Amino acid sequence: MRKMVLAALPLGLMTLTACGNKAEPEPETVEAPVLMKAGEWTLTRKTTGYNTPTVTPAEYQAALKQTSEDKSCIAVDAGGLPDPNALAGAEGKDCSYKDKLIHKGRLIATLACKAGKGTSEIALEGNFTADTLTLGSTMTRTEGGQPVLRTTHDLTGKRTGECAKG
Template sequence: MRGYWTFAALALAGCSAEQAPAPEQEDAPIVLKAGQWTLSRTITGYNTPDITAEDYARMVGTKTEAKLCIAVGKDGRPDADALARPEGKDCTYKDASIRKGRFIATLACKADGGTSELVLEGNYTPESLTLGSSMTKTVGGKAVLRTTHDLSGKRTGDCAAG
């Protein structure tokens, strides 16, 4: 009978113990897809040391569109030059947090006799992105241009061969 009571006590102890919660499954990563993209950029702010009200009014609201083949690295970072153009070239990521549909990055670029730094922040899916962009261009240690943009993009297919 003693074996029965031991078994019953263990069974009851098992019932009263809390079960550990199942580990949460992490969502599949959201990764931008490489390929042919159409990027649209609208200037929302434009400032230089000597800008006139007329120049500001002429620049703000200007829209441009570019069709680009964008590569995406193994780290999920899209080509920095594609995101920076036309405000910089030979760009590198200073820092980036690109995960779960959120994109925050700082790019360092060369720009017409100086450098430009772009801060990008927004949301993305594998085939679209919507970012705010803030750029400061510096020549000879002095800021000569500051712009802000709304940047949106849509993947339109694979890149043409060649």
């Protein structure tokens, strides 16, 4: 019994000395979260891809020349997520977030929307600051369970001020 106590003694001392020699860890600096500001935004969508089951090369080339600009009053929720309908633009309405990841100025999300006689699913990925955003978007419109249109866009935005009082 005496030998066992003596054998355990060095272990106990090593543990104590190891604990005493550790330097205090540096406190981690907490970065302020990047949050998009609600307000009046100008959103520009440049078509980068357009595909339907019957698209012709001429229709495809014409679609690639399309750029639209919308001014929207965008609400941002407490978690920093912008209004999904504003991000969807003309590609969907009554949209909701199907899934989302928002972290340090990065947004990765999928929107589920109504579109015409069917639905659209819009995948978004990109970066934002308090008053700018740059997202890539891929929309797939489905009618009767069949995909009928797929588009891709570069979506950029700039906050231009507060929303007009209505």
